[in-house]
Amino acid sequence: MSEIELDARHLLCPLPVIRTQDKIASLESGDTIIVTCTDPGTLNDIPAWCRIHGHEMLEHRTEGRELSFRILVHK
Amino acid sequence: MNEQRKAVSLISGGLDSMLATKVILDQGIHVEGINFFTGFCVEGHTHAIRAKARKKEKRNNALWVAEQLGIKLHIVDVIDEYKDVVFNPKHGYGQNLNPCLDCKVFMVNKAVAWAEMVENDFDFIITGEVIGQRPMSQRKDTMPVIARESGADDRLLRPLCAKNLPPTLPELEGWVDRDQLFDFHGRNRKPQIALAKSFGFEEYSQPAGGCCFLTDKAYSGKLADLWQSRGERSYELDDIMLLKIGRHLRPKPHYKVIVSREEGENHYLQGYQKCYPTIRTISHGGPITLVDGNPTPEDLEFAARITARYSQGRDSDEVTLTITLPGDEEPEEVTVKPIPPSEIPANWHV
Ligand code: SF4
Numbered sequence: 001m002s003e004i005e006l007d008a009r010h011l012l013c014p015l016p017v018i019r020t021q022d023k024i025a026s027l028e029s030g031d032t033i034i035v036t037c038t039d040p041g042t043l044n045d046i047p048a049w050c051r052i053h054g055h056e057m058l059e060h061r062t063e064g065r066e067l068s069f070r071i072l073v074h075k
Numbered sequence: 076m077n078e079q080r081k082a083v084s085l086i087s088g089g090l091d092s093m094l095a096t097k098v099i100l101d102q103g104i105h106v107e108g109i110n111f112f113t114g115f116c117v118e119g120h121t122h123a124i125r126a127k128a129r130k131k132e133k134r135n136n137a138l139w140v141a142e143q144l145g146i147k148l149h150i151v152d153v154i155d156e157y158k159d160v161v162f163n164p165k166h167g168y169g170q171n172l173n174p175c176l177d178c179k180v181f182m183v184n185k186a187v188a189w190a191e192m193v194e195n196d197f198d199f200i201i202t203g204e205v206i207g208q209r210p211m212s213q214r215k216d217t218m219p220v221i222a223r224e225s226g227a228d229d230r231l232l233r234p235l236c237a238k239n240l241p242p243t244l245p246e247l248e249g250w251v252d253r254d255q256l257f258d259f260h261g262r263n264r265k266p267q268i269a270l271a272k273s274f275g276f277e278e279y280s281q282p283a284g285g286c287c288f289l290t291d292k293a294y295s296g297k298l299a300d301l302w303q304s305r306g307e308r309s310y311e312l313d314d315i316m317l318l319k320i321g322r323h324l325r326p327k328p329h330y331k332v333i334v335s336r337e338e339g340e341n342h343y344l345q346g347y348q349k350c351y352p353t354i355r356t357i358s359h360g361g362p363i364t365l366v367d368g369n370p371t372p373e374d375l376e377f378a379a380r381i382t383a384r385y386s387q388g389r390d391s392d393e394v395t396l397t398i399t400l401p402g403d404e405e406p407e408e409v410t411v412k413p414i415p416p417s418e419i420p421a422n423w424h425v
Contacts, residue, residue: 010346012316014112014135018152041135048138052147065342 003032009066013041017049020071024055029075032058036068043067080250081105081197082232083190085182086148087286088136090279091203091235094270096144098234099201102251106201108148109186110137113157113178114315115287136280143276153185154312161289162308166211166220171295173287175212176220179204183225199230199245206236207261215239235259235267288319297323300425304328304368313350317365320344323425324381330368331425332378334385349401354382357408358395361386376409383413 006023008016016037023033035046043060046069050057056072084096086108100106141148160181164174183200190197204213204221212221218240222231229244237246238258246253259266264281271279288294297318302308304325317333320340325331335341344363347353351365352375364382366375375398383394394413397406 014110014116014138014150015152017135017138018112018150021150022152044134045138048134048142049148049150052138052142052145 095203095234169211173289180224324423330370335362356386359388380414
């Protein structure tokens with residue numbers, strides 16, 4: 001089980017979602033990924049993408065203009 | 076037991092693809108959605124950039140639709156491959172630089188490729204197309220062109236107008252019941268709205284012009300200007316994103332200024348300061364300007380005068396600004412007289 005980080009800062013939606021999706025495709029069930037974004041649209045889109053694909057949002061943080069999401073992969 | 080059949084649905088985020096998907100889901104087919112990001116999509120970006128729109132709730136409609144329908148959605152980055160569609164559309168452009176027919180062929184073809192991947196193994200493709208709804212891509216004579224040129228052939232099913240078209244493989248094989256499909260046609264939206272109501276869909280998006288910026292006259296004008304100034308049809312993602320925001324003025328063929336209009340755009344343009352000469356107003360409140368092209372030092376000073384004209388110092392004799400070149404640590408400070416509006420010819424506005 002591994003934890004990886006994904007830098008999706010300065011990308012506008014839907015690119016952060018696409019990058020998250022593509023990264024998760026190469027992960028295993030039980031892995032976690034931390035995605036950092038700056039587009040406030042990700043606040044809706046990343047959790048929505050996780051819900052429809054059955055991944056679990058463990059934590060979400062906002063620091064200044066940066067948003068980060070910690071996601072547990074379920075496959 | 077019958078094999079579970081699987082369809083991949085092109086989800087744009089609008090009502091028609093939502094309805095088409097629901098119709099097929101209700102026939103017991105396993106459906107997953109696919110959405111293509113070309114860089115020109117209306118979704119998201121401008122909302123994310125402009126401060127006013129930030130206050131409204133933003134969402135990606137394709138994701139939202141997928142969630143309402145309870146299906147998976149795969150978003151595919153086709154930015155690079157899509158360029159060829161924009162540069163050389165075999166079937167030409169629509170009213171603006173929208174290559175709708177080639178675009179549809181491209182997307183259905185991509186969906187076919189995705190469906191055929193071993194790990195996916197989907198049986199057919201569905202779209203929300205309706206005959207006669209769009210002047211270029213959704214006509215009775217262009218529907219077969221899309222099916223043929225995309226390679227989908229009879230595996231392309233349009234549930235909303237299937238009864239106006241020859242039966243497709245899923246119908247012939249009995250995977251779906253043709254009697255429960257529809258015969259919608261033309262621009263009248265009432266049948267779709269009634270169907271939405273029967274499904275209990277209360278909220279949905281109905282984009283007016285089309286699904287992307289290429290149908291927008293002003294946007295297409297800016298893209299054409301970009302190509303003309305470069306002497307070739309080319310673009311990078313940053314170029315086409317920047318065309319969506321700010322005021323664009325071209326005082327001379329070899330450079331263009333992009334002036335932010337509000338705070339959200341300021342923030343966004345700031346992200347580009349490593350790539351473009353950037354001008355900021357410091358003596359007054361004002362916009363951020365990027366200069367695209369090959370400006371000389373005199374051009375940059377002129378761009379500073381334009382920037383000053385859009386600052387709060389527009390009526391002052393002097394406005395101080397900084398000009399930062401890519402790679403420069405220290406910005407250069409300049410004090411200029413704002414250019415009077417009467418000296419900005421209308422044809423500078425791209
Ligand atoms: S409006 Fe844009 S995305 Fe939609 S079919 Fe035409 S070119 Fe393609």
